[in-house]
Amino acid sequence: MFTKHTYDSGKPGPHLLITAGVHGDEFESISAIHRIQTWIQDEIVHGVVTLVPVVNEAAFLRGHRTADDGLDLARTCPGNIDGTVTEKTAHELSELICSADYYIDLHTGGTRISVAPLAGYVLHPNMEVLEPTRQMARAFNLPIIWGTDWRLEGRSLSIARDANVPAIYCEYLGGAQCSIDGINAYEDGCKNVMGWLDMIVHSQPEPLIEHFVEDPRPGAGHLQINNPAPFDGVFIASVSLGDSISAGEIYGTLTTMDGTKSVELIAETSGIVILLHTFPGVNTSDPLCVIMSEQG
Numbered sequence: 001m002f003t004k005h006t007y008d009s010g011k012p013g014p015h016l017l018i019t020a021g022v023h024g025d026e027f028e029s030i031s032a033i034h035r036i037q038t039w040i041q042d043e044i045v046h047g048v049v050t051l052v053p054v055v056n057e058a059a060f061l062r063g064h065r066t067a068d069d070g071l072d073l074a075r076t077c078p079g080n081i082d083g084t085v086t087e088k089t090a091h092e093l094s095e096l097i098c099s100a101d102y103y104i105d106l107h108t109g110g111t112r113i114s115v116a117p118l119a120g121y122v123l124h125p126n127m128e129v130l131e132p133t134r135q136m137a138r139a140f141n142l143p144i145i146w147g148t149d150w151r152l153e154g155r156s157l158s159i160a161r162d163a164n165v166p167a168i169y170c171e172y173l174g175g176a177q178c179s180i181d182g183i184n185a186y187e188d189g190c191k192n193v194m195g196w197l198d199m200i201v202h203s204q205p206e207p208l209i210e211h212f213v214e215d216p217r218p219g220a221g222h223l224q225i226n227n228p229a230p231f232d233g234v235f236i237a238s239v240s241l242g243d244s245i246s247a248g249e250i251y252g253t254l255t256t257m258d259g260t261k262s263v264e265l266i267a268e269t270s271g272i273v274i275l276l277h278t279f280p281g282v283n284t285s286d287p288l289c290v291i292m293s294e295q296g
């Protein structure tokens with residue numbers, strides 16, 4: 001269902017899988033993998049790296065988050081070999097994840113959403129998986145590290161969790177752009193993890209981490225259920241990614257298409273704004289704003 005590239009050092013070492021394009025409209029991730037393809041065979045000294053620049057080719061070709069069956073690949077794992085295009089892709093991705101020793105899944109907010117640069121993971125109940133996962137997230141070296149509820153299902157990380165594969169996902173902006181800073185940060189992050197695993201010769205840079213949050217509450221980390229739009233309309237945010245916000249503060253306004261109704265949207269929790277709906281036209285239940293609670 002997708003093209004994968006495998007680079008073997010010929011020496012013992014781990015199998016690192018890096019995927020992008022689980023959603024078809026997330027371009028920093030895809031471009032970072034394209035760059036890594038140009039140097040990895042010359043640089044790898046231990047183990048095997050598998051790169052998948054676009055997992056969800058059907059979604060990429062239509063310029064959307066999902067393929068035309070409308071299923072979200074990141075909610076469809078482990079998929080079904082006899083199912084729809086997304087279910088088949090989820091099946092193949094899940095098998096590949098189970099073959100890896102470490103896994104990085106690169107995302108962005110896509111066309112309509114922007115997300116603060118972060119490395120996330122599930123708080124695996126097995127410390128022998130959780131501890132290397134934390135170290136990998138630190139090694140990747142984005143400003144926010146966010147460990148959340150391990151019980152979320154259907155994700156690439158759910159498959160990794162069940163296979164005891166240390167795994168992180170990363171986010172870097174989105175909003176229908178392809179940020180050069182994002183491509184650089186993702187390429188550097190993958191290098192940092194490969195260096196941490198002794199797969200390439202690489203010295204670790206100074207840490208850029210500003211927030212380290214672990215939030216085990218049920219549903220924490222589910223980016224699509226926070227502050228859903230109460231009705232269709234035009235959303236104007238009054239906060240920016242990375243802002244601190246307190247419960248009770250206004251994070252934006254939503255106005256109906258005909259302009260007859262407008263509401264101020266109030267934050268129910270305090271923390272850091274890590275996701276905003278940047279495309280102003282929103283539909284009922286679209287996620288408008290995610291606030292990362294700092295106390296965890």
Ligand SMILES: [Zn+2]
Nearest residue numbers: 023026107108
């Ligand atoms: Zn995504």
